[in-house]
Amino acid sequence: MTLLAVSDLRASLGRRQVLRGVSFTVEEGEFVGLIGPNGAGKTTLLRAILGLSPSQGSVQIGGHERLKPREQAKIVSYLPQEREIAWPVTVERVVALGRAPHLPGFAVPGGEDQAAIQAAMARMEIESFAQRPATELSGGEQARVLIARALAQEAPLLLADEPAAGLDPAHQIALMKIFANLARDGSGVVACLHDLGLAARFCTRLIILEAGTIVADGPPRAVLTPERLRDTYGVASFLGEHEGGLIVQPFDLADHPGHGG
Amino acid sequence: MNEALRYKLVLAVLSIGVFALFLVSLATGPAAIGFADSMRALFSSDAYEIGLIMREIRLPRAILGLMVGATLGLSGAVLQGYLRNPLAEPGLLGISASASLGAVLTIYTGVSLAFPLALPMAALAGAGIAVLVVRAMAGGAGGTLSIILAGIALSAFAGAMTSLALNLSPNPFAAMEIVFWMLGSLTDRSMVHVWLAAPFMLLGWVMLALTARALDALTLGVSAASSLGVDLRRTQFLAVGGTAASVGAATAVAGAIGFIGLIVPHILRPLVGSMPSRLLPASALGGAAMLLAADILVRLIAPERDLKLGVLTAMVGAPFFLWLIWRSRRTMV
Structure with missing residues (x-):
């Protein structure tokens, strides 16, 4: 079942357009990592989905548009950054x-x-x-x-804004496993993440948001490439395999951000 | 001790305290009447002096003490929970100051001499205008900071207009009366005052009580509360409107009585496990108890001098406020 369907979502903070037509859906069983540089619009996207920030476009939660607050709260839970x-x-x-x-x-x-x-x-x-x-x-x-x-x-969809920030490595990994298990049990989880290593290891799907638009959407191995990390974040990264999992570690600023290679 | 049990115990003790203080208030006054006589006179329908004193002077004073105190305690607890600010109090929204201005204008113009009930009515109107201004300034759902700032601006403006009325007051007696009224008192109030204020206070209490669940969720902040299904617009309407109705009515009949709405929630918060919803009934009872006690004290300390209630609560409240700041500074370090 489709838990979340976002279509052409646009939002502005003051005069700055933060979301420029974002569309994606989240199905049951998906653990979606929402990644992208600071100011890309990740938090605004989550808030717009929940109706906490004004936006244009369509958001369907559990197949319904514009639910009453209480009914919405039964379908989607939210973990704010603050x-x-x-x-x-x-x-x-x-x-x-x-x-x-x-x-x-x-x-x-x-x-x-x-x-x-x-x-x-x-x-x-x-x-x-x-x-x-x-x-x-x-x-x-x-x-x-x-x-x-x-x-x-106990809502079938969880939106979490940087849930792993401030946790020690053991609890970060434990948290990611909990979210992965929730997804395996049929829930949907969308989490804003800055730790690309955690995102690569545990998410079933990654969405890269840059300047208010989705620039990549797919399984971690398809989305995370050295070129894309250089373009999006301006960093040089090490990508490798370890025990059947993807390892991503940015190690330096890219010399010429924007010139993929 | 079990938390739920302790909460019930706190409410029970406060209820008994309020009841006892209500009786003591009835038995306190310049006329030397024995306690048994006074209670008997209260419930008899004879028109002797004692019965008149009890029914026309002491009963309205005790009822108003209870209701005004409960109003201040309840609205203070709601505003602290709603604004998530332990320094919030009923006066913060500018409602008390605006109600005072309405009342002062009737004294200034002399209308209150010709028609005494004009004073509380003008105060209620002042509170009504204040709530419209604050709500208009605060606008949408969340903005607690705009509410606080609008309240401060409104208080300052109403204060300035009150000073202007004093400044231009036609004669020293009017000025004196304005000053005395602003000090806050329950002396010489009648049942008419009770009937005038009670509907607004009851309406306000119901509105404030309906915020309980939302206040609990607001413990986690505006965003989290909203995602938990709290209707922020409704909560703001209930918190601000309930405060305006109840505190406006309280100010209309008793003048501005400070610090009770600030202190009572603070004293009781640790005793109810800090849950905003649990603090509401406890704080209403605590406010009633404290105001009744203060009103008994002003009659005992200086029976001849008509010591004003607001003076006493401020004298006790301000040092407490300083202690509060000192303590919060210590925990912040």
């Missing part, structure tokens, strides 16, 4: 906020909600500090708590 926890509430309560779309009016969380909360905390390995105030945790721990919040929402 990690905000305003009050010193416990980790478990933060994760429980992910159940909000499933609780009408003043309903209290039931057994199903508790199960989702516990499962999300177990997945992100944060049960040991479930009762601690989330504001007292380290940045990486807070990031994991907020990811667990998005997982507890």
Whole structure:
């Protein structure tokens, strides 16, 4: 089933046109890495899909256009780049906020909600500090708590904006595996990523966004070439194989960005 | 202790406190009436002096103390949650200042002498205009910063116009009356004031209470809350409109009483696990308790001098505010 269908999406921030007609679809089972240099429009694309930023064009989520906020929240969860926890509430309560779309009016969380909360905390390995105030945790721990919040929402589509930033290597890899598993279980995941190595290793598909347009879309091995990385990012990169996986490591600035070779 | 149990305990203790302070407020006043006599007189229909004092003077004062306090506590908790700013308080939106300006204008023009109810009505109108201005300035869904800035500008303007009224006041008595009114007080209020303010306060409370779930989600920021299905426009309408209705009505009958809306949510937040939704009922009860206590104190400290309620709350509140800044600076380092 098509979870997300974006067609000719355009958006502006002030006078600057940030998205210039972006079209793509996300099917069940896909883990899409959204990559591209700073300012390419990755965050704006996610926000426009969610209706958080004004845009023109068509966005269909789960086959529906312009859903009510609550109905949309049942289909798509969002992990914003800014990690905000305003009050010193416990980790478990933060994760429980992910159940909000499933609780009408003043309903209290039931057994199903508790199960989702516990499962999300177990997945992100944060049960040991479930009762601690989330504001007292380290940045990486807070990031994991907020990811667990998005997982507890149990929406078939997850949009994550730089979810791996600030995590140590072990938790970065663990997170990518969790997203890959979600996709394998039939969800769709779209994540903005800056770590090309992680993107190459775990995503089923990569989309390169540059200056508001999609310049490449396909499996990692097709999308990530030294020439394209030089054109897009202006870097020289090492690409290799290790244990059946693609290794990508930018190592220097390209001498003549824009002149592929 | 179990978190849910502790929350219920906090609410129970606060409820008992409010009830006790309400009775003490009824029993406090210049007329020396025994507690048992005063309660008996309250519920009898005879027209003796004690019954009149109880029903016409002390009962409205106690009811207004409870309602104004609950309004300040509740709206303070909602605004802190909505703006995700622990320094937010009901006065921040410019509603108190605009309501005060409306009231002051009736004193300045002498209308309040000819028609006493014009004063609270003009104050309500001031609050209504303030909410329209703030909402227009804040515009769309998210902009909490524009709300704060619009509120500051509006407060400054209303303050300047109030000063102008004082500046040009026709005679020293009018100036004196304006100053005294602005200090905030519950002295000599009647049941008419209660009936005038109650509908607006109740409406405001309902609107504010409906923000509870959205405030919890806003803990994660505007974007995350919106992605969780929170309707930001609706939340803004309820938070700002509810504050205008309830705080406007409170200011209309009691004048500007500061710091309760700031302090009460702070004191109670750690006791309810910091959840914004849980803070709302606790803060409403806490505000009622604190205002009733303050109104009892002004009558006990200086029975002859008519010590103003707003003076007392500011005297206690301002040092607390300093302590708050000192503490937040320490945690930021």
